[in-house]
Amino acid sequence: MIKANNPNLVSWVTVPEHSDFPIQNLPLGVFKTDQLEARVGMRIGDSILDLKTLHILGYLENLPYNVSAFDSTSLNLLMKKGKLSARRLRDRVSDLLNLVNTELQNNQHHVEQVLISVSSAEVLMPIEIGDYTDFYSSKEHATNVGTMFRDPNNALLPNWLWIPVGYHGRSSSVIPSGQAIHRPKGQTKPNDDQAPIFGPSKMIDFELEMAFVTFDGKALGDTISTAEAEDYIFGLVLFNDWSARDIQKWEYVPLGPFLAKNFASSISSWIVSLDALQPYSVDTPSQDPEVLDYLRFEGQNSYDINLQVAITPDSSEETIVCNSNFKYMYWNMAQQLAHHTINGCNIRGGDLLGSGTISGPTPDSYGSMLELAWKGTKPVPMSDGTERKFIQDGDTVTMRGYCKNDKVRIGFGEVASKLLPSK
Numbered sequence: 001m002i003k004a005n006n007p008n009l010v011s012w013v014t015v016p017e018h019s020d021f022p023i024q025n026l027p028l029g030v031f032k033t034d035q036l037e038a039r040v041g042m043r044i045g046d047s048i049l050d051l052k053t054l055h056i057l058g059y060l061e062n063l064p065y066n067v068s069a070f071d072s073t074s075l076n077l078l079m080k081k082g083k084l085s086a087r088r089l090r091d092r093v094s095d096l097l098n099l100v101n102t103e104l105q106n107n108q109h110h111v112e113q114v115l116i117s118v119s120s121a122e123v124l125m126p127i128e129i130g131d132y133t134d135f136y137s138s139k140e141h142a143t144n145v146g147t148m149f150r151d152p153n154n155a156l157l158p159n160w161l162w163i164p165v166g167y168h169g170r171s172s173s174v175i176p177s178g179q180a181i182h183r184p185k186g187q188t189k190p191n192d193d194q195a196p197i198f199g200p201s202k203m204i205d206f207e208l209e210m211a212f213v214t215f216d217g218k219a220l221g222d223t224i225s226t227a228e229a230e231d232y233i234f235g236l237v238l239f240n241d242w243s244a245r246d247i248q249k250w251e252y253v254p255l256g257p258f259l260a261k262n263f264a265s266s267i268s269s270w271i272v273s274l275d276a277l278q279p280y281s282v283d284t285p286s287q288d289p290e291v292l293d294y295l296r297f298e299g300q301n302s303y304d305i306n307l308q309v310a311i312t313p314d315s316s317e318e319t320i321v322c323n324s325n326f327k328y329m330y331w332n333m334a335q336q337l338a339h340h341t342i343n344g345c346n347i348r349g350g351d352l353l354g355s356g357t358i359s360g361p362t363p364d365s366y367g368s369m370l371e372l373a374w375k376g377t378k379p380v381p382m383s384d385g386t387e388r389k390f391i392q393d394g395d396t397v398t399m400r401g402y403c404k405n406d407k408v409r410i411g412f413g414e415v416a417s418k419l420l421p422s423k
């Protein structure tokens with residue numbers, strides 16, 4: 001077992017009940033305050049542990065990181081050192097925060113310097129994303145979309161059960177939780193027998209996804225097997241892959257998503273390590289037909305992560321519109337990474353690989369408004385009496401995720417972003 005995952009650990013740092021961030025989580029992020037410039041921190045309860053100051057004070061010696069890895073506006077330098085180094089860092093911090101360890105706990109002067117209330121900090125974009133890839137790995141989602149737009153009897157395209165289908169997205173517009181976005185404008189074709197028009201999209205949607213961030217991979221030309229894949233995964237975030245359905249419908253043939261997808265994608269602030277998720281690993285859904293050899297895998301490579309989406313209209317209460325789970329994904333992350341590199345494509349530290357919309361088997365577990373409101377035919381009621389077919393100006397979309405077994409709950413916090421009118 002990974003030392004820091006011990007469910008019996010208790011921290012001397014106060015952790016509120018039902019917090020996503022007990023000592024068994026310790027996700028990494030980047031933050032700043034009025035007094036401190038941007039740096040790397042670890043989240044525990046409602047506090048952030050300042051790893052830069054902790055390093056300067058000598059608590060992170062014998063680890064393979066210079067202070068520059070923590071004195072940084074991103075986590076990318078940490079990713080350069082690989083999985084075992086990241087595990088040692090998390091184990092060391094876990095030791096320092098352990099109730100039975102007085103090393104830091106009893107040095108009040110140091111505690112005051114390294115523990116910062118999250119309410120007094122600004123949490124920043126945690127990674128400099130190199131490349132962003134988005135998959136399409138939920139069978140339920142692909143089936144729903146195929147049913148709506150093509151043929152209910154042949155909802156999945158012929159390649160879907162053989163290939164973890166994906167496309168290359170755009171990293172420049174991946175933004176942190178809390179950053180509002182403007183409704184994009186573009187070309188749409190509302191009437192089949194008329195010319196296309198230009199204007200603000202009328203069908204802004206969220207996509208409930210998770211994304212994983214990679215360590216440095218192998219050289220161009222080499223491949224990462226499913227057995228090796230998890231050694232190259234740094235951690236996971238919640239991911240709202242904003243989409244403009246009307247723009248998408250008109251532009252996507254024949255090369256796939258473009259301007260309908262690249263105007264914004266929002267990620268949660270704290271990167272939860274794959275190590276921390278190990279206690280929640282589960283079997284991947286059975287795959288039929290049997291996959292080609294390079295996509296075969298052993299062990300439990302899927303993760304039981306409860307996911308939720310809420311819509312909060314301007315000056316109103318939130319309505320939960322979706323409850324799904326990461327474990328529904330047909331293709332697991334190891335298969336996605338193996339497929340991505342099977343042609344020799346090189347993955348680099350700080351790449352972001354999205355799961356694709358995560359829909360479950362029931363209508364309340366669909367991961368997009370397109371599916372929840374079934375192409376606008378079943379508007380979704382809000383608690384303020386209004387209803388939604390898609391996202392309206394002023395709405396905030398919030399996604400949350402957590403894992404829970406009989407001993408410990410860990411979570412991702414949230415990714416929340418507000419949709420503003422077109423510029």
Ligand code: MN
Pocket residue numbers: 134207209241354356357
């Ligand atoms: Mn997507």
